[in-house]
Amino acid sequence: MTARNRVLLLVAAVVVLAAVATASVLHASARADRRNKAQPGGPRITAGTVALTGGGRMVFRNMAWGPHRDELTTVPATDPAGERTASKVKCLRFHAASGTGVCLQAVHGAVQDTYRAVILDAHLKERAHYDVPGIPSRARVSPSGRFAAWTAFVGGDSYAGTNFSTRAAIVDTRTGRLTPSLEAYRIVKDGRTYRAADANFWGVTFAADDRTFYATLATGGSTYLVRGDLRARTVTTLHTNVECPSLSPDGTRVAFKKRVKGLSKDAPWRLYVLDLRTLRETPSAESRSVDDQAVWRDDHTLVYALPGDYGADLYEVAADGTGAARRISTAAVSPAFLP
Known part of the structure; x- marks a missing residue:
């Protein structure tokens, strides 16, 4: 050659x-452009005003790909699959009550992301923010809006295994007083003060009295439903094998994740309801594993997320164990119902 x-x-x-x-x-x-545009067949979303006032609305994190991915959006509570109005506020986890919201956000840095909890007013304006020491997983606001709580993974990344650690924090939204970890509270177990290096808390839910709350305590290889007292700064064990409790609006029952023997270690839960007076458990009609802190739509209906094409979809099921589960909204997670 x-x-x-x-x-x-x-x-x-x-x-x-x-x-x-x-x-x-x-x-x-081209793939990136397609990802950043609303997917054909996905929910209709338009930019607009989202507020935490005005009854009959559901506010949630939109999961559909497009310009409003991860933004708080709203729909009529009677039409959860309807057209969405999107704010510009992005959250990983969210909850709201009585005109106060808590939004767990990622703060993108040059080296790594950090996280924070932002307290929002009724118009989604920031009132305060607090550092979150790990990956956000749960968020709750008390019925009055006075208290907010969040949980973050600070070691490990899944509730399904045993090698993880969480941090549950509570803040008084009026005074700004923060309890960075429920591990600072005194634990009462079997009528006695209990101390253990492996004590781990997550999934706070509040009663209407601005004093009582419930949460999960993990210690010694078991999980417990605990009742907390914000004034006495104590938590007392009530029932075993309870995770991610959610108190009913009437304060009489707790929806929760229960580990069921014989299920896959990666999907070990079923959705149950516990009567706080009798401690009687009722399984819901949802037969799939639910890794979420359910929300009560009303005193009779539970709403929760399951994996979907966009990341997560919302489903509902009766709290009394009857009927069947049904999907109510695609590409959605972390709903809050505004009464």
Whole structure:
């Protein structure tokens, strides 16, 4: 082969490689563009005003790909699959009550992300924010709006296993007084003060009296429903095998995740309801594993998230164990119902 032919061959090879590289870049760019646009067949979303006042609304984190991904959006509570109005406020986890919201956000940094809990007013304006020491997983606001709570993973990344650690915090939204970890509270177990290095809390839910709350305590390889007292700064064990409790609006029952023997270690839970007076458990009609802190739509209905095409979809089921579960909204998580 002559020197001239070798040069021509090299030039041709370079041209081919450049064309392949260009095609790859264009293909990746096209995929990114498609991802950032609303997907055909997905929920209809328009920008607008979202407020935590005005009854009969559901506010939640939108999971659909597009310009409003992760934003708080709202729909009529009677039409949860209807057209969505999106704010510009992005949250990983969210809850609201009585015109106060808590939004757990990622703060993107040059080296790594950090997280914070933002207290929102009725117009989604920031009132205060607090550092969160790990990956956010649960959020709750008390019925009066006075207290907010959040849980974060500070070691491990899944409730399904045993090698994880969480931090549950509570803040008084009026005074700004923060309890960074419920581990500062005195634990009363079997009528006695209990101390253990492995005590772990998550999934706070509040009663209407601005004093009582419930949460999960894990210690010694078991989980417990605990009743907390914000004034006495104590938690007292009530019932075993309870995770992510959610108190009913009438304050008489707790919906929770129960680990059921024989299920996969990666999907070990079923959704149950506990009567706080009798401690009688009632399984819901949802037969799939629910890894969520359910929300009470009213005194009779539970709403929760399950994995979906966009990340998560919302389902509802009767709290008394009757009927069947049904999907009410796609590409949605962390709902709050505004009465």
